[in-house]
Amino acid sequence: MKKVTNEIKETMKELRQKGITFTGIGKILNLSSSTVRYHLDPVERQKAIERAKNNKNIWKGKKKWQSEHRAKRLETDEEFKERTNKHSREWWRRNNGK
DSSP: OOOOOOOHHHHHHHHHHHHHHHHHHHHHTTTTHHHHHHHOOOOHHHHHHHHHHHHHHHHHHHHHHHHHHHHHHHOOOOOHHHHHHHHHHHHHHHTTTT
């Protein structure tokens, strides 16, 4: 991933003042148009920040659900329990060199 430096941001602003579109600026600087929009449009930046916060909360809830679901399956499904244990043993062997 390319880091957007202050120099690149200044170049973006200059190109935008010349009337070049976000997509055009992205092509010139080898960036995506959404990256350019994020750095030049404060409204878009705020939307992106809100989406990131929202996604973080969604994943937090999903992780909790996955953990609870897995625990229930381990209690009730012997085949799932055996597959999980086998996978865990294989993972441990791969990562511990045995």
